Amino acid sequence: MPNTPSKPTRTPTLSDTILASARNVQEVLAGRSLSDSLADTPAFLRASAQSVAFHAMRRLGLARAIKQILVRRTPPNPLFDALLLVSLALLDSALEYADDADPDSDKWRHIPVYAVHTVVDQAVTAAGSQHRMRNYKALLNGTLRGFIRERSSILAQAGENPEAMFNHPAWWIAQVRRSYPEHWQDLLHAANVPGPMTLRVNLRQATVPQVLEALQAAEIPAVHIQEEAIALLTPRPVQDVPGFEQGWWSVQDLAAQQAGRLLPLQPGMRVLDACAAPGGKTAHLLERADLNLLALDADPARLQRVGQNLKRLHLDGSAVSLRCADAADVASWWDGEPFDAVLADVPCTASGVVRRHPDIRWLRRAADIAKTAALQRSIADALWTTVKPGGHMLYATCSIFLQEGEQQAEQFVRRHPDAIRLAAPGQWLPLEKDQAMSHDGFFYALFAKAA
Incomplete structure (x- = not known):
């Protein structure tokens, strides 16, 4: 009997991701939790949208301050407002990365970074893909390019705002x-x-050395930090970590x-x-x-x-x-x-x-x-x-x-x-x-x- 070909998985473009992230940020600004909102995101987009949406939440104070400096009046479109905030958060990290003398440092391990021109192009593409935002493409493009030109002075102004400085x-x-x-x-x-992805070894099913050996065999960098606690240096889906189905461990923060x-x-x-x-x-x-x-x-x-x-x-x-x-x-x-x-x-x-x-x-x-x-x-x-x-x-x-x-x-x-x-x-x-x-x-x- 011939094998049934598996359904191809669509690879999201950055414009797909920016738009999906903006929808999630819009939900948060309306009072819904990000985890609940992400659950409604299409599966092929969920991981990338989560990464960018989390980043936008961590820089929301700064993105808002930049928007207030550059945009006199935001169009009455909540999705466009969220798209603008996500784009500014991504663009700021892209510019910071481009200026970094040590781009390989651990600082960038968990931050989504793209080329500056790519962020601008894909953000405008995301806006153009939605009928109700097409009229705002020029505003978005001009705002992002204005930030690129005047970033130093804009950040200096934004730095006077505690919410922009600390993103709380x-x-x-x-x-x-x-x-x-x-x-x-x-x-x-x-x-x-x-935070790191920390595991708690279930000592009724496995030992710490056993889990560490399995992680090493799977080429997953990890360190034993305390008693039955192991930290993965790079978080990843639980299904990709050896021992999950066997019940060898649970994901649990060290404090918990x-x-x-x-x-x-x-x-x-x-x-x-x-x-x-x-x-x-x-x-x-x-x-x-x-x-x-x-x-x-x-x-x-x-x-x-x-x-x-x-x-x-x-x-x-x-x-x-x-x-x-x-x-x-x-x-x-x-x-x-x-x-x-x-x-x-x-x-x-x-x-x-x-x-x-x-x-x-x-x-x-x-x-x-x-x-x-x-x-x-x-x-x-x-x-x-x-x-x-x-x-x-x-x-x-x-x-x-x-x-x-x-x-x-x-x-x-x-x-x-x-x-x-x-x-x-x-x-x-x-x-x-x-x-x-x-x-x-x-x-x-x-x-x-x-x-």
Whole structure:
């Protein structure tokens, strides 16, 4: 029987990518997350569109400032506005790269770079491909060429704008500056550098040397950085990394891996993972010990991902239960039997993971901090009632805002006289200069309940 020829995969042009990226940026500016928007992008475009859209989000403050200097009045077309911002972000990096004395440095490893004339040509082509933007081709072309001619003076003007300098909203910059007066600039700059792809080896299925050997055989540069953590020097799709289907490892940032190590565990313990999706920390707990574990999440679709991840890692045994429920509504899910250990990885502004999700900074508002802090308090207080005397609760959140971290821990102890705060890392700040060892921003507080 003759083989059926496979359907050819279309290779996206740069104009395809710029247009798709602009559509995603437009969605973010309208309030939708970039991950949700990218899910609707055609498969053949998704990887390239993600790369360019992420880059545009990391330079959005600068692109906006350049646009304001060069364009007196932007046409009332949201897609064209997003296309202009994406094009300016790409063009600025293209010009910077062309002037760089060391174009092979690691700085450029994760930045999409094209020739200057190519960016201009393909951006104008992208605009011309859409009926409602064809009348703006001349404006786009003139703006981009004007930036090329006057880049030095334009950047000098833009540099007076904090949002352009740090590529974060003004309120976010002020918040970080107040909280970390000695490190605020380093924190903002670090948030614009993509994080490494860090693996956590599933020690029930593989060993660190075994995974490192498989990576070396596949010619994937990697380094062992800590315990079961391995960093890939260049991120790539998980399906292209040996051991994924076999459940040898999970992708998990180094800071997030601390949760599974900090909670005191013994085989046979009754354990609750209260905000479990997508399941990385759930799996880590089960990799460490044989537990009677309940994993909760309020989102049924995300809870399904927990089950899928546990199955891939061969951790979906009979002692693991998944339940869709609001962790703060204890009466709806708790059977009254207390837990030996509770992981409270509570919702937050996600201010500690903006290097991986650069759209977050533009989606959040200053008022969101108080809202998430109130939600965190309600969840932590509710979960504390389920901890047995002598048991432990680990409060964790991927934020660098003090209202969601240290202030929460201090207030929790004041509200609960039976809570004893134990040694834990507290605030992890993403300031590590070594790219392989770098990590997200996280906060941890460990409490024991008085017996």
